[in-house]
Amino acid sequence: MEIGSMVAVTLVQIAVVMGVVLLTVAYMTYAERKVLSFMQDRLGPMEVGPWGLLQPIADGLKLFFKEDIIPSGANKIIFAVAPIICLVPALIGFAVIPYNGSFTLFGLEGGGVISDLNVGLLYIFAVAGMGAYGVILGGWASNSKYAFLGGLRSAAQIISYELAMGFSIVGVLLLSGSLSLVTVTEAQAGTWFGFIPQWNIFLQPVAFVAYVIAAVAETNRLPFDMPEAESELVAGFFTEYSGMRFSLFFLAEYGNMILVSCLASILFLGGYKAPLPILEFIPGFVWLALKTWALLFFFIWIRGTYPRVRFDQLMKFGWKVLIPVTLANLLVTALGVYIYNN
Amino acid sequence: MGLIRNIFMTELLMGLKIVFMQMFKPTITLQYPHVKHPIPDGYRGLMSLLRYEDGTERCVGCSLCEAACPSNCIKVVSDEVPGQPLVRYAREYYLDITRCIFCGFCTEACPVDALAMTKVYEAAVYDRRDLMFDKAKLYELGERYLEDGKAYLTHHRMDDGTLHPVEGLGDNRYHFPAVDAEHGGVQPEQIGLTAEALEVEETTR
Amino acid sequence: MIEALFIYLATVCVICAVLTVSLRQPVYNVLALLTMFFHVAGLYVLLNAEFLAVVQIIVYAGAILVLYLFVLMLLNVRTQSRHLHRQWPFAVLILGSVTAMLVGALQDGTWGVASGEYTAAAIQEIGNTQAIGLRLYTDYLLPFEVASLVLLVAMIGAIVLTKKGLIDDHIKE
Numbered sequence: 001m002e003i004g005s006m007v008a009v010t011l012v013q014i015a016v017v018m019g020v021v022l023l024t025v026a027y028m029t030y031a032e033r034k035v036l037s038f039m040q041d042r043l044g045p046m047e048v049g050p051w052g053l054l055q056p057i058a059d060g061l062k063l064f065f066k067e068d069i070i071p072s073g074a075n076k077i078i079f080a081v082a083p084i085i086c087l088v089p090a091l092i093g094f095a096v097i098p099y100n101g102s103f104t105l106f107g108l109e110g111g112g113v114i115s116d117l118n119v120g121l122l123y124i125f126a127v128a129g130m131g132a133y134g135v136i137l138g139g140w141a142s143n144s145k146y147a148f149l150g151g152l153r154s155a156a157q158i159i160s161y162e163l164a165m166g167f168s169i170v171g172v173l174l175l176s177g178s179l180s181l182v183t184v185t186e187a188q189a190g191t192w193f194g195f196i197p198q199w200n201i202f203l204q205p206v207a208f209v210a211y212v213i214a215a216v217a218e219t220n221r222l223p224f225d226m227p228e229a230e231s232e233l234v235a236g237f238f239t240e241y242s243g244m245r246f247s248l249f250f251l252a253e254y255g256n257m258i259l260v261s262c263l264a265s266i267l268f269l270g271g272y273k274a275p276l277p278i279l280e281f282i283p284g285f286v287w288l289a290l291k292t293w294a295l296l297f298f299f300i301w302i303r304g305t306y307p308r309v310r311f312d313q314l315m316k317f318g319w320k321v322l323i324p325v326t327l328a329n330l331l332v333t334a335l336g337v338y339i340y341n342n
Numbered sequence: 343m344g345l346i347r348n349i350f351m352t353e354l355l356m357g358l359k360i361v362f363m364q365m366f367k368p369t370i371t372l373q374y375p376h377v378k379h380p381i382p383d384g385y386r387g388l389m390s391l392l393r394y395e396d397g398t399e400r401c402v403g404c405s406l407c408e409a410a411c412p413s414n415c416i417k418v419v420s421d422e423v424p425g426q427p428l429v430r431y432a433r434e435y436y437l438d439i440t441r442c443i444f445c446g447f448c449t450e451a452c453p454v455d456a457l458a459m460t461k462v463y464e465a466a467v468y469d470r471r472d473l474m475f476d477k478a479k480l481y482e483l484g485e486r487y488l489e490d491g492k493a494y495l496t497h498h499r500m501d502d503g504t505l506h507p508v509e510g511l512g513d514n515r516y517h518f519p520a521v522d523a524e525h526g527g528v529q530p531e532q533i534g535l536t537a538e539a540l541e542v543e544e545t546t547r
Numbered sequence: 548m549i550e551a552l553f554i555y556l557a558t559v560c561v562i563c564a565v566l567t568v569s570l571r572q573p574v575y576n577v578l579a580l581l582t583m584f585f586h587v588a589g590l591y592v593l594l595n596a597e598f599l600a601v602v603q604i605i606v607y608a609g610a611i612l613v614l615y616l617f618v619l620m621l622l623n624v625r626t627q628s629r630h631l632h633r634q635w636p637f638a639v640l641i642l643g644s645v646t647a648m649l650v651g652a653l654q655d656g657t658w659g660v661a662s663g664e665y666t667a668a669a670i671q672e673i674g675n676t677q678a679i680g681l682r683l684y685t686d687y688l689l690p691f692e693v694a695s696l697v698l699l700v701a702m703i704g705a706i707v708l709t710k711k712g713l714i715d716d717h718i719k720e
Contacts, residue, residue: 038365046373078574118674122601129609133581136613140574155617159610179676232564260662304356305361 013114017094025254026056031201032300033117040306066243067180070141074240077139083241083248086134089127090255096120097262100183100272100284112272112284113182120181121173123164124263131256132158135227138249139237150236153311154227157217160318161224167212167326168207171333172200172267181263187270197275201268206329208268210322212298215260217318219253224314231308257299258292265291356492381461384497386444388462389437390484392455399481400456403432407448407457415441416448435477438467446498455500458484458491470515549593556589575620577612584608598676 029054030045037044045052070079100112119121132155139151173179174230176187190198201208217224220236228236265271269291272284309317365529373377381387392400403420405500421433449457467473475483484491564584569574591600669710670678683691 035365038369039361039372041364041367043369043371043373075574078578101617117597119597119601119676122598122605124605126601126609130611132613134608136616136620137574137578152617152620155613159613163608301358301361305357314643 004095010114014095015093016034017097017099017114018091020090021094021255021258022251024258025251026060027259028254028296029059029250030056032303033243035204035297035300036304039301051165060247061323063243066246068243068245069240073143075141075143078137080245080309081239082138082141083245083252084134085254086131087248087255089130089134089257089331090252093127094099094262095123095260097125098179098185098265098271099257099314100287116182117177118207120187121179121263123170123257124259125162128256128259129162129263131156134249134252135237138241142237142240144240146234146238146239149234150227154218154220155280156236157220157318159228161214161217161322163319164210164318164326165218167330168214169212169267171207174330174333174337175200175203176323181266181271185266185273188270190277191275193232194278199268199270199275204268204329204333206325208264210329211264211268212295212325213322214318215264216297216299216302217314219255219256219260219299221225221253222303226311226314245312248318259298261292261295261299262288264295350543357493369477381463382497383493384458385459385461385494386446387490388465388483389442389448389458389461389475389480390458390487390491391435391480391482392458392488399431400454401435402454402456403430404453406451406453410451412447412448413443414437419441434475437475437479437480439475440470440471449490449498450495452500455495458494460487460490460494462487462490506513553590553593556586556593560586560590561585574616577616578620580615582614594672598679619661626707662694 033055034044034052045055048054048058070076094115096117098116102112123205135154135158136151139147139149139154142148172184176184178184178187188197188199192198196202220227226236228238230236233239238246241249246310264340270287271291272288274280274282274284274287373409394400401418403418405418405420408416415438417434417436419434420430423429423431444459446459449459462483465473507545551574560583563586567576567580568585570579584603588600588608590601591603669682673681
């Protein structure tokens with residue numbers, strides 16, 4: 001393929017993936033409000049459009065026209081840059097997410113992924129770790145105690161749970177023998193006995209649970225939303241933010257949620273692979289979307305169920321429970337793979 | 343057992359199940375601006391002034407409501423009806439809704455059922471001065487929400503039959519003491535003061 | 548194309564490295580260092596060492612530098628000339644010796660020439676990550692484990708230093 005059409009295909013892929021991700025972010029906020037409402041015997045947004053379906057657009061417009069306030073004593077440059085540092089890692093992680101098998105569209109060949117890096121998984125971890133800078137710097141530059149405390153808490157939390165998250169996926173990597181997300185997905189094709197899909201969740205249930213817990217903590221969601229605990233820190237690291245900058249932080253949080261959900265569905269639930277051979281007529285991206293949405297629903301579900309844990313409980317759980325458990329799981333998996341291969 | 347329960351997080355899963363089942367229960371909220379709760383009679387909403395059937399104002403300007411008001415938000419300017427030296431009316435009547443606590447004491451104090459509370463609770467305005475109700479505004483409210491006012495007075499048993507021709511009502515309202523023709527003026531026992539109470543008052547003085 | 552990228556990355560690296568030690572605001576120093584790490588990672592990518600590049604970002608930028616920032620914020624170091632002026636002779640000494648080593652290595656003529664079985668083409672074929680993994684866990688297993696032991700010792704040392712009072716109390720009891 002000549003370089004011109006390659007660039008064109010990649011650009012179109014980027015545009016489509018970003019469009020889908022941002023649309024999902026917008027409707028994730030709507031879905032969150034709706035699902036939480038139903039769980040609390042309410043109806044949620046109902047006014048803008050039928051069943052409040054245009055609410056995200058109204059919210060976006062409102063945030064866009066809000067006044068941009070920079071608090072006095074704030075470090076203006078870092079205050080302005082922090083939301084961008086927070087958002088960009090959340091979005092560029094999608095570059096290595098395989099959303100479909102190889103396909104041909106209008107005579108052009110697409111790989112089903114923007115870039116099939118052979119260190120794709122590590123790449124996602126690398127850029128996801130950068131999100132912490134946005135949070136810390138935003139909290140520090142706001143010149144506010146609430147924001148500062150939120151930023152520090154967030155840094156401690158993200159560093160602690162990144163370890164557990166990393167350990168939990170090493171088992172999956174041992175099983176598929178690659179860091180490329182495409183290979184990991186392809187390794188999960190097929191079924192056992194014709195009706196159990198060969199997903200990693202059945203081989204690595206402990207790792208899956210640990211991953212989901214760590215993912216909730218990584219994305220600062222309830223019950224681990226210490227950095228923005230509204231009853232103690234107003235809004236945590238983005239207390240002082242308003243208007244567009246605030247919405248960038250918001251976008252980043254939801255973008256991260258979608259990223260970790262995508263990653264979980266690829267690592268543990270077979271990504272774009274259909275669960276059963278009969279269902280293979282449905283295109284791959286639909287399966288990935290379904291799995292991701294199921295996990296996103298789970299995020300909302302636990303938000304509607306559990307109260308916030310205390311910060312020392314969070315740290316204790318991360319270091320003294322999650323990391324030892326994932327390490328033990330890693331050891332058992334390594335032994336199992338060694339025995340199986342010989 | 344407890345360890346196994348901890349490992350499999352059964353309690354957490356039970357919580358998740360309960361919350362999930364809650365999703366399918368009918369909602370208990372109303373879509374407020376479109377659907378409103380029925381307001382019971384006797385609801386203490388915005389104040390209003392009432393008229394008799396023939397259109398004359400009920401208020402006689404006695405200022406009892408002003409005296410009864412715990413938050414001092416009523417101001418009555420009493421005057422004689424021109425041409426009728428013995429008949430009084432309220433020339434001006436002010437009610438500051440921003441200070442009103444909606445206790446309803448004024449309606450109970452009113453001897454002629456001129457004051458009644460409506461079922462209006464959406465009092466929000468853009469200009470605070472619009473909440474300083476004057477006489478015209480109060481009579482306008484009374485005309486517009488006449489049914490609310492009547493229902494209020496009937497519910498609180500203050501209706502003396504001039505609003506609804508029902509017997510046995512009005513035992514909760516204030517009655518002017520009957521004028522004793524012989525002595526002229528009001529006898530102490532007619533306003534609830536016994537002779538003993540009067541004596542005690544005399545001695546303490 | 549490659550040369551242009553290299554010149555850009557190398558220039559930014561040098562500028563950021565200078566800024567890291569010359570800026571007055573400690574948080575800016577850390578940010579300059581962060582930018583430098585990213586550009587060093589870019590240099591690794593140019594050398595077809597994407598595993599190293601990503602690990603560079605995860606370990607240095609994602610973990611160590613966040614801790615730097617964390618500590619800086621907790622200590623709330625204000626803009627001031629620190630005690631650098633007392634240490635400059637040592638700095639000059641170390642810098643001079645390192646520069647001398649580099650110049651010597653460059654003049655030796657072996658700089659940048661790949662030797663041994665792992666040529667660029669070979670690495671491309673078996674994959675960057677696999678090549679590192681194979682070497683690290685077969686030929687260099689002992690040095691690797693020794694390095695991890697050194698880290699463990701450092702960790703225990705840090706715990707002993709910070710919990711000194713507690714340990715003393717324990718011994719007395």
